[in-house]
Amino acid sequence: MEYANPWQRIMRWVTTTNHKDIGTLYLMLSLVMLFIGGGMALIIRGELFMPGQQFIDPSFYNQMITLHGLIMVFGVIMPAFVGLANWQIPMMIGAPDMALPRMNNWSFWILPFAFTILISTLFMNGPAPNFGWTFYAPLSTTYGPPSTDFFIFAVHLMGLSSIMGAINIIATILNLRAPGMRMMKLPIFVWSWLITAFLLIAVMPVLAGAVTMMLTDRHFGTSFFNAAGGGDPLLFQHIFWFFGHPEVYIMILPAFGVVSQIIPTFSRKKLFGYGSMVAAIAVIAFLSFLVWAHHMFVSGISLGAELFFMYSTMLIAVPTGVKVFNWVTTMFRGSLSFETPMLFAVGFVVLFTIGGLSGLMLSIVPADFQYHDTYFVVAHFHYVLVPGALFGILAGVYFWIPKWTGHMYNEAMGKWHFWLSVIGVNVTFFPMHFLGLAGMPRRVPDYALQFTDFNMVATVGAVIFGFSQLLFLVNIIKTIRGGKPATDEVWEGAEGLEWTIPSPAPYHTFQTPPEVR
Amino acid sequence: MALRGLFKKLTFIVGGFCFFPALYAESALNMPRGVTPVSRDIFDLHMLIFWVCVVIGIIVFAIMLYAIIFHRKSRGYKAAKFHDHITVELAWVIVPFIILVLMAIPASKVLIKMNDTNHTDQTVKITGYQWKWRYDYLKEDIGFFSNLSTPQAQIQGKEPKGPYYLLEVDKPLVLPIKQKIRLLVTSNDVIHSWWVPQLGVKRDAVPGFIHESWVYIDEPGIYRGQCTELCGINHGFMPVVVEALTQADYDKWITGHKQQAQQAQPDKTWTKEELMTLGEKSYGTYCAVCHQVNGEGMGDIYPALKKSKIALGPIKKHIDLVLHGVQGTAMQGFIDQLTDDELAAIITFERNAWGNDTGDAVQPSDIRKLRKGDES
Numbered sequence: 105m106e107y108a109n110p111w112q113r114i115m116r117w118v119t120t121t122n123h124k125d126i127g128t129l130y131l132m133l134s135l136v137m138l139f140i141g142g143g144m145a146l147i148i149r150g151e152l153f154m155p156g157q158q159f160i161d162p163s164f165y166n167q168m169i170t171l172h173g174l175i176m177v178f179g180v181i182m183p184a185f186v187g188l189a190n191w192q193i194p195m196m197i198g199a200p201d202m203a204l205p206r207m208n209n210w211s212f213w214i215l216p217f218a219f220t221i222l223i224s225t226l227f228m229n230g231p232a233p234n235f236g237w238t239f240y241a242p243l244s245t246t247y248g249p250p251s252t253d254f255f256i257f258a259v260h261l262m263g264l265s266s267i268m269g270a271i272n273i274i275a276t277i278l279n280l281r282a283p284g285m286r287m288m289k290l291p292i293f294v295w296s297w298l299i300t301a302f303l304l305i306a307v308m309p310v311l312a313g314a315v316t317m318m319l320t321d322r323h324f325g326t327s328f329f330n331a332a333g334g335g336d337p338l339l340f341q342h343i344f345w346f347f348g349h350p351e352v353y354i355m356i357l358p359a360f361g362v363v364s365q366i367i368p369t370f371s372r373k374k375l376f377g378y379g380s381m382v383a384a385i386a387v388i389a390f391l392s393f394l395v396w397a398h399h400m401f402v403s404g405i406s407l408g409a410e411l412f413f414m415y416s417t418m419l420i421a422v423p424t425g426v427k428v429f430n431w432v433t434t435m436f437r438g439s440l441s442f443e444t445p446m447l448f449a450v451g452f453v454v455l456f457t458i459g460g461l462s463g464l465m466l467s468i469v470p471a472d473f474q475y476h477d478t479y480f481v482v483a484h485f486h487y488v489l490v491p492g493a494l495f496g497i498l499a500g501v502y503f504w505i506p507k508w509t510g511h512m513y514n515e516a517m518g519k520w521h522f523w524l525s526v527i528g529v530n531v532t533f534f535p536m537h538f539l540g541l542a543g544m545p546r547r548v549p550d551y552a553l554q555f556t557d558f559n560m561v562a563t564v565g566a567v568i569f570g571f572s573q574l575l576f577l578v579n580i581i582k583t584i585r586g587g588k589p590a591t592d593e594v595w596e597g598a599e600g601l602e603w604t605i606p607s608p609a610p611y612h613t614f615q616t617p618p619e620v621r
Numbered sequence: 622m623a624l625r626g627l628f629k630k631l632t633f634i635v636g637g638f639c640f641f642p643a644l645y646a647e648s649a650l651n652m653p654r655g656v657t658p659v660s661r662d663i664f665d666l667h668m669l670i671f672w673v674c675v676v677i678g679i680i681v682f683a684i685m686l687y688a689i690i691f692h693r694k695s696r697g698y699k700a701a702k703f704h705d706h707i708t709v710e711l712a713w714v715i716v717p718f719i720i721l722v723l724m725a726i727p728a729s730k731v732l733i734k735m736n737d738t739n740h741t742d743q744t745v746k747i748t749g750y751q752w753k754w755r756y757d758y759l760k761e762d763i764g765f766f767s768n769l770s771t772p773q774a775q776i777q778g779k780e781p782k783g784p785y786y787l788l789e790v791d792k793p794l795v796l797p798i799k800q801k802i803r804l805l806v807t808s809n810d811v812i813h814s815w816w817v818p819q820l821g822v823k824r825d826a827v828p829g830f831i832h833e834s835w836v837y838i839d840e841p842g843i844y845r846g847q848c849t850e851l852c853g854i855n856h857g858f859m860p861v862v863v864e865a866l867t868q869a870d871y872d873k874w875i876t877g878h879k880q881q882a883q884q885a886q887p888d889k890t891w892t893k894e895e896l897m898t899l900g901e902k903s904y905g906t907y908c909a910v911c912h913q914v915n916g917e918g919m920g921d922i923y924p925a926l927k928k929s930k931i932a933l934g935p936i937k938k939h940i941d942l943v944l945h946g947v948q949g950t951a952m953q954g955f956i957d958q959l960t961d962d963e964l965a966a967i968i969t970f971e972r973n974a975w976g977n978d979t980g981d982a983v984q985p986s987d988i989r990k991l992r993k994g995d996e997s
């Protein structure tokens with residue numbers, strides 16, 4: 105596009121209502137946040153390289169773990185999936201754009217402000233939020249630093265953005281499908297996002313409620329979470345995890361969707377069990393509302409509650425297993441090739457399964473008494489979020505970037521990126537299982553001597569993983585600037601409406617709806 | 622040294638983890654089997670679910686690996702056409718479900734046992750504080766605080782680290798073996814969590830609520846654990862140490878502890894040197910984590926005491942601040958945590974160390990007077 109002056113060039117992005125532009129903005133924000141949150145992770149791992157205080161004090165350490173968690177969850181994983189949704193959903197269902205384009209613009213442009221506010225707390229007088237991303241009361245209320253109020257405001261903004269984005273996605277999928285695109289013909293990525301969007305609408309207001317109650321506890325004399333005033337600190341945990349557990353699935357269901365697009369493509373074979381895949385996502389989403397207290401097994405909830413939440417949590421393994429078995433069966437007797445998106449998708453299936461299995465171990469309440477709040481849990485959720493959610497995103501970007509830019513990415517560099525990432529992830533997080541079992545609590549800035557070896561290994565892994573993401577950055581920039589032209593179909597086994605339009609995808613697509621047989 | 626240990630461990634993992642389950646189970650890589658019936662039950666459950674997961678993982682990954690090796694386009698393999706199979710799809714709903722039910726049965730049994738706090742022999746109340754534990758023996762009328770005893774110099778790397786770095790306290794919780802002891806866990810400020818892996822006990826300490834747990838220790842020994850709920854800056858520095866004694870030794874400890882309490886001389890006048898010696902030690906335990914050994918503090922939340930208005934100002938205000946803390950800041954009141962001797966010594970130390978040469982000496986009797994004043 106030609107611009108008369110730089111101002112116009114900037115305003116194009118500020119005022120855009122185009123789903124492709126907004127998708128790009130979301131993905132760019134996520135990329136920037138990935139390096140900020142990743143930098144914090146490296147600071148944490150650096151401090152933990154050896155026992156003893158190295159270069160940051162415990163106060164700053166707590167601020168780092170808090171912001172690392174918040175940025176990775178709300179600033180990297182969630183915006184990246186919304187970015188993929190913005191780019192892909194209209195193209196996959198044959199819609200000209202998202203259903204509510206102006207709201208789409210708003211739901212993105214709230215985010216940079218939210219994260220500016222959140223990160224600005226680091227530069228304030230007094231500590232930034234330092235109570236962990238789970239911000240348990242009363243550590244975050246009575247004992248929270250003044251910057252907590254900025255954190256509350258930032259969380260409200262993020263919630264607003266997510267709810268608007270979710271409404272938009274639901275409206276688009278339900279109303280703008282091309283003629284003949286029945287619900288049971290929807291690409292599985294679209295299905296996964298439809299269900300995720302309902303989860304978002306259900307739980308983001310709960311999060312907003314939690315932070316609002318914090319705010320009134322802090323400043324207006326209420327005592328929701330203060331036993332001295334008739335409240336209950338555990339009420340906070342119930343509310344937080346009623347949001348928090350579906351949130352976990354908000355971060356993984358779209359990754360299921362991405363992987364379910366990629367594996368059939370590079371297996372040159374239809375997805376095995378489309379119907380059961382959709383059903384599995386729906387069942388997981390439903391169960392996610394019934395398992396929240398499994399984060400609270402040692403908090404003193406009653407025996408009856410512990411039994412109920414143990415059974416409901418174990419039950420989630422069933423639909424999750426269905427998904428994994430279906431992916432493997434899709435590959436079985438396919439005609440496989442391993443381009444970078446497929447590598448990341450296969451890496452996802454293997455490593456996510458490891459994370460899922462350690463999750464199954466965590467569901468056994470008596471055992472959880474030993475696992476809870478140790479590095480075993482840190483290992484578990486990093487396995488589902490890094491080689492899980494993040495690999496899902498990386499796979500999706502490699503898969504669709506030829507369609508977005510019209511250029512093929514550098515395959516060799518992509519493969520290097522994958523192998524270094526896989527090695528880095530496992531070297532970082534696998535030893536954490538042992539650390540947790542041997543008794544190292546999470547969120548400690550220093551540790552006893554017997555934990556030294558595995559912490560050193562983990563730090564080495566984190567450095568490998570962190571720096572190998574620079575390959576991704578370079579590869580993306582080079583692909584945007586140029587590279588081998590991509591065909592319309594891009595991948596040999598590709599199926600779906602997005603592969604019928606030219607590469608790069610024109611600024612406006614499907615202004616006349618395609619006919620789906 | 623650490624690196625060599627590392628290589629040893631790596632070979633150990635590769636060898637032990639995959640092929641020698643017994644080896645793996647006994648190494649420090651795994652959860653400790655512990656010294657209580659509950660911890661052993663937990664361990665058995667843990668190993669059972671672990672092997673279930675390993676078997677499932679191996680089956681799934683083996684099939685996948687087979688496809689990855691043999692069903693490649695580069696080998697000229699042609700894709701099959703199937704994409705649905707009702708029986709197969711039903712099978713992998715039903716089979717995992719049955720495995721889960723089989724798993725849930727022993728897990729529920731252990732859980733029910735863990736929740737049975739009836740018929741206990743005695744009760745110890747555990748209270749979490751930022752950042753220490755307090756133990757009260759309800760039957761014996763004994764109560765004391767348990768603080769990290771690792772010196773700051775070790776944490777800062779100015780001294781070599783001892784073998785129990787960060788896992789050592791000044792006064793451990795002493796418990797008799799072969800008794801069912803009820804633990805009442807609560808907190809004074811934020812949520813903490815009391816955990817000793819060897820005992821298989823982890824319980825959140827929630828302010829305003831008391832939660833129950835229990836422990837029955839089989840063998841005498843020293844068992845170490847840590848706070849496992851993020852509770853502020855020194856969350857990593859509030860270990861739990863339990864010393865389990867035989868009944869005879871335990872009784873001796875109880876009498877010894879009571880005698881010690883009686884022997885204190887309330888009316889003794891201390892010399893400044895005595896105050897400074899005790900003061901330096903107590904300051905190191907209770908104050909230095911925040912205000913630092915050199916008295917220079919950390920940023921705005923933990924103000925410096927060296928050349929500070931408080932330490933150089935009126936004594937009364939200084940004492941009041943240490944006794945009652947400052948509302949809305951990290952400074953807590955120490956009136957209930959420390960003895961008159963310790964308080965007097967710490968305040969004397971703060972007013973004379975690091976070039977704060979006020980020359981003041983605060984006597985324990987001064988503190989006692991203020992304490993009485995508070996109560997009237």
Ligand SMILES: [Cu+2]
Pocket residue numbers: 749750752812813814848849850851852856859
């Ligand atoms: Cu604590």
